[in-house]
């Protein structure tokens with residue numbers, strides 16, 4: 001139900017067969033190898049185009065669905081300052097969704113088609129947004145860990161071979177960096193607060209740590225798309241390597257907060273120059289991306305409701321655009 005709809009609808013990619021087709025693919029790969037960006041009007045293999053549509057649309061959906069867990073706390077933010085910051089962050093996520101849908105549209109599908117796939121439950125979005133936000137500390141943990149993981153994954157995407165995606169990523173990374181800091185600042189306030197606030201902060205870290213590690217995707221050995229995406233320089237760094245980088249930068253941040261990462265196997269490995277960490281529960285990951293996480297149904301229902309309730313805005317905007325076009329023509 002939650003698998004990428006476009007693959008199922010269009011069928012398998014046809015391999016290059018004739019000498020001419022093979023030469024065209026070789027020339028394309030040579031361009032990628034020479035670090036020449038691919039732009040919308042350039043020829044590209046069908047598999048490259050579909051891989052990008054899959055990844056960029058999943059990324060766009062993640063930004064939009066990602067607004068929901070935080071949206072739950074707008075009316076309950078502890079101060080006016082926190083509320084204003086949270087509103088700005090959620091609006092940024094909407095903006096990221098829009099840049100990404102626009103980047104995806106340069107490859108063929110319309111935004112309406114992509115949104116329809118999400119609402120029909122045929123498109124994936126990040127597993128992380130299917131977990132509940134139970135206390136205010138979860139807003140801190142999302143900024144610190146979820147935006148932190150998002151930046152780790154997205155900084156290399158600024159060098160993605162596809163121009164519109166890479167360029168969208170530049171501004172997104174700047175904004176995610178602000179988001180990560182605001183989350184860490186919430187965690188600092190709680191970690192330095194009352195005993196109850198410290199407990200809230202620790203509880204949020206306990207619940208978000210492992211799902212944050214799952215954001216980087218399956219282990220490299222099980223990542224079906226990685227080899228081809230790396231060859232096409234859509235992905236620059238592997239799932240496992242990004243996950244390791246995230247653990248390495250986040251552990252000292254947790255120590256500074258005086259919080260404990262919920263992993264008894266976590267320890268510095270001086271030989272590797274990295275932290276070793278425990279086994280991720282990949283069964284949980286697969287359950288969540290198959291649609292059976294704690295909040296999958298709730299998130300999709302909320303998106304569908306928001307979409308239906310916003311219909312009058314889309315209709316009004318379209319009527320206004322039509323009226324202006326008529327006036328201009330007259």
Ligand code: FAQ
Nearest residue numbers: 004059062066125126127150214215216217223224225226
């Ligand atoms: N959740 O072969 P791979 C954010 C799927 S934005 C769900 O390794 P790939 C901002 C994958 O799609 C967060 N599905 O795939 C924010 C594929 O399924 P498919 C989103 C996952 O594409 C913060 C299958 O498993 N960021 O947080 C996940 O090479 C706070 C096999 O996996 C992006 O989308 C997962 N975690 O690598 C907003 C970044 N992992 O399509 C609000 C761009 C894997 O065959 C608040 N995306 N799958 O049906 C990427 O970098 C890549 O797509 C990966 C996966 C690394 C996510």
